[in-house]
Amino acid sequence: MAGRPRFRPEGVIPACLLPFREDFSIDEAAFRAHLRDIASVRGISAITVNAHASEVASCSEAEQARVMEIALEEVGDRLPLVHGVYADGSHVAAAIARRARAQGASALLVFPSQVLAMGGRLRPEMALAHLATIAEASDLPIVLFQYPLQGPAGVGYTLETLVMLAERIPTLVAIKDWCADPVLHEAHIRTLQNLSRPVAVLSTHSAWLLSSLVLGCKGLLSGAGSVAAELQVEIFEAVRRDDLNRARAAYERYYPLARVFYAPPFLDMHNRMKEALVLLGRLPRAVVRPPLVKLPPAEIERIRAALVHAGMMPEARERREEAA
Secondary structure, rough: OOOOOOOOEEEEEEEOOOOEEOOOOOOOOHHHHHHHHHHHHOOOOOEEOHHHOOOHHHOOHHHHHHHHHHHHHHHOOOOOOOEEEEEHHHHHHHHHHHHHHOOOOEEEEEOOOHHOOOHHHHOOOHHHHHHHHHHHOOOOEEEEEOOOOOOOOOOOOOOOHHHHHHHHHOOOOEEEEEEOHHHHHHHHHHHHOOOOOOOOEOOOOOOHHHHHHHOOOOOEEEOOOOHHHHHHHHHHHHOOOHHHEEEEEEEEHHHHHHHHHHHHOOOHHHHHHHHHHHHOOOOOOOOOOOOOOOOOOOHHHHHHHHHHHHOOOHHHHHHHHHHH
């Protein structure tokens, strides 16, 4: 695709949700409206599709291709589109990357292969083989999704492996950092962003976003941006201007949302974001595909309260505008 928007690994990059009908098919009309809603936010730098937020694990490759097609039709002339590469096999991942490039993606978000969960950290050459196979299939810029080193998955990359990948894969331009360790997160920022060919650190530590950004991240890539991109932009831009008072004020509104979105169980985070958009009148329904299931009413009420605190519900927004 000629003339695709250029991707820069910086700024606020929302990861969009994927609306479904009651029969679990993709609600294309609602998805188009959701994309337009996100794209209307001043200050975002790209939009991510076919990632965790859009329940990519439950989507066939044909559905992923259709998601990309719709996103290109709605916002592809205005914003770079980052396409998730979610696959365990390297050749399957390469095929996704090749198709994403042919369709018109501007960058790739590469998830770790779950094959590496069984001790892959001890064989960094396997991580290199996986990423190199993808890079050979597509020359698009790559954002590497960094998972926690600890926990049941255990598919995060050590800092040494990340440096090696940055040196060996020229198209690796950023990591989406979900290491869940503030000390390691700071090490990522200090090390990767100061390489001879810098690799940007994009935070996805939405549960402690302000603390993460003040360490010097180049931006953030987060599913929470599907609901609160305006607040994320306000926080990020205030931090970039060294206006900590403004950043804290915006974060006070954002924090309760982060608390409800990223509460245990963590896997319900995008389920909760769908419910938030229904409460805001931006989605017609909050259907999720199994094994995810609908949230209980008490939790939906907690989401409503957080939206009110953030000044995002209509009545709360009116009071905030009157006060201003």
